[in-house]
Amino acid sequence: MLMHFQFKPLFENKNIPGWNFSFYYKKQRFTGIYHPTGKIEFTTNTPEQKDIDALTSQIHELMLFHVYE
Structure with a gap:
């Protein structure tokens, strides 16, 4: 599970x-x-391939909750 999620424009x-x-x-x-299209671009460390799908899903959920609702 990811922790201390933060975002800014x-x-x-x-x-x-x-x-x-x-x-x-x-x-x-x-x-x-x-990105506005939902594409996620990691700018520092890239998670291990086995974790990317789960993390991507969690990031999408958090962004939908905080930004689009």
Whole structure:
């Protein structure tokens, strides 16, 4: 499970979609960009391949809850 999930707008104009996010997983910090299309781009450490699907799903759920609702 990811912990300490945070996000902020990618652009100063908050009407332009796109967000930076960060979280901790297995005691390691990850950062990335959540694009308006739902594409997730990791900008620092990339999670192990076996964890990517689960983390991607969790990130989508958190972004939908916090940004789109």
